[in-house]
Amino acid sequence: MAELSARARAIRQRVMDQIRKRGTAPSIAELRSEFELSDAELSADLRDLEGAICVARQDEEHAGSSVFQGEPLDTPQPALGEIVYARPFASFANHYRITVDGEQRWFAECAVEACAISGQFPGSEVVVESVCRQTKEPVRLVGRDGVLVDYSPSTLRVHLGYPLREMPDRVVGWCDYNSFFASEEAAEQWRREHPGIHGVTRSPTEMSRLITELLGVGRLGYDYQPELPVLSVLRKSRRLGLTRRSRFGVDVPDPFWLPTPRMITDWRRRLGNFLRFRLV
Numbered sequence: 001m002a003e004l005s006a007r008a009r010a011i012r013q014r015v016m017d018q019i020r021k022r023g024t025a026p027s028i029a030e031l032r033s034e035f036e037l038s039d040a041e042l043s044a045d046l047r048d049l050e051g052a053i054c055v056a057r058q059d060e061e062h063a064g065s066s067v068f069q070g071e072p073l074d075t076p077q078p079a080l081g082e083i084v085y086a087r088p089f090a091s092f093a094n095h096y097r098i099t100v101d102g103e104q105r106w107f108a109e110c111a112v113e114a115c116a117i118s119g120q121f122p123g124s125e126v127v128v129e130s131v132c133r134q135t136k137e138p139v140r141l142v143g144r145d146g147v148l149v150d151y152s153p154s155t156l157r158v159h160l161g162y163p164l165r166e167m168p169d170r171v172v173g174w175c176d177y178n179s180f181f182a183s184e185e186a187a188e189q190w191r192r193e194h195p196g197i198h199g200v201t202r203s204p205t206e207m208s209r210l211i212t213e214l215l216g217v218g219r220l221g222y223d224y225q226p227e228l229p230v231l232s233v234l235r236k237s238r239r240l241g242l243t244r245r246s247r248f249g250v251d252v253p254d255p256f257w258l259p260t261p262r263m264i265t266d267w268r269r270r271l272g273n274f275l276r277f278r279l280v
Contacts, residue, residue, distance in 0.1 A: 001276045004052055004225055008045040011035060012054050013222050015086045020120060023105035025083040025091035046083075050171055051271030052225050053215065056085040059172045069110075069133065069179055071095045084172055088113035088120065088211070088219075099127040110178035111158045115204045116211035119146025119219065132182035133159070134190040139180045141204060146212035151204050155183040158207045159190075161199040163256045165263040168270050200256050206241030213240065227276040 004012075011031060019025050026034075032042050049055045063080035066073055077092050078084050084091055088109055096108035100121045108114035108128060118126035122145055130139040141151040161177020162170055170176075177197055181187035187201050214233065218224045237243050237253065244254040267275075 002048075002273045004048055004274060005045070007035070008048045009222055011042075011045050012049055012224075015055060015083060019086045019089045019091065019106075023089070023107065025086050025089075028082055048272055048274060051267070052274035054087055054224070055083055056087070056172050058082050058084040062172055068092075068094045069176060071131070085109045085175070088117050095130050097129045099129070100124050110175035111180045112160065112175075112178045112207050113211060114141065114180075115148060115158065115208040116143070116146045116216055118143030118148075119212055119216050122220070125149075130180050132186055133179040134186040135182050137182040137186075139182070143208070146208065146216055148205055148208045153182050156204055157181045157184055157187050157201040158204055159187050159199050159201045160256075161197045163198075164258065165260045168263060168266040171271070200244075200254065202241040206239070209236075210240045210242075225274060225276060227278055229278055229280050231280050 014031065014034070015025055028042065031037070032039065035042065037045075046055060046057055050057065058078045058080055060080060062077050062084065065077045068077065071094065073092065073094065075093060082091070090096070090107045090109040092107065094107045096110070096114050097104055098106035098108060098114075098117060100106070101124050106117075108117050111130070114128045114130065117128065118124070120126075124144070126143050128139075128141040128143070130141075131137065132139060137153065139152070139156060141156075142149045157180070159177065159179050159181055161179075162174050167174055177199055181190065181201065184201060191197070191199075213236065214228060215226055217227070233240070233242070238251050242254060242257045243251040244256075246252045
């Protein structure tokens with residue numbers, strides 16, 4: 001597995017410092033000037049950071065779009081090539097509004113990350129306000145240190161639209177259908193209206209655990225690089241929402257979450273080999 005360079009880590013730190021402080025990301029021009037880099041050099045570092053699931057640059061499909069997940073935006077999405085996600089934050093105002101200690105200036109990149117984004121603000125009460133994608137019913141989550149304290153409605157579900165194996169093709173678009181639904185019934189109604197999206201739903205608590213206990217470990221640090229504990233994932237798979245119930249009533253691994261050899265090869269070819277693994 002490859003290691004992020006010191007320069008790539010410094011760029012990530014610069015991006016995260018600004019987005020945690022202001023709720024916005026620096027522009028590509030600002031980063032290029034501050035670090036005295038050519039376009040090619042900065043692009044190489046940002047590609048590595050994309051491969052380490054730290055940032056995402058805007059693609060052609062979403063550049064300048066006036067909507068996000070079907071919701072209208074007051075200000076269009078970032079232009080092509082700009083930073084659109086400083087994970088777990090979005091760099092643009094959307095319908096995942098984050099309030100910290102009574103102040104609202106941040107936005108999550110999707111419903112999945114919203115469930116654990118309180119981990120970005122240690123010791124603070126963090127409130128996420130959003131809407132059900134189907135009914136437009138208000139959604140509210142309260143978290144602290146990456147753990148959900150409360151959420152409403154009590155029947156809230158998190159929907160993920162694309163299986164993990166499609167992630168290399170959808171570095172930006174994977175979040176398009178990671179949404180909140182007020183209930184399983186609301187999610188099912190939406191599915192019937194969108195038969196081409198073959199997603200799954202999980203509880204907000206499961207998604208909070210998935211992010212905090214796997215990707216979120218060490219996320220605040222300068223040296224952060226995702227490191228997945230293989231045995232812990234297997235042991236906690238039900239707790240993290242990675243299983244499904246078989247027709248025999250037994251929990252089995254859900255193929256939705258399983259990588260394929262093609263996905264792994266494609267990820268390495270496009271984004272490098274920056275995901276690390278350890279036994280425990």
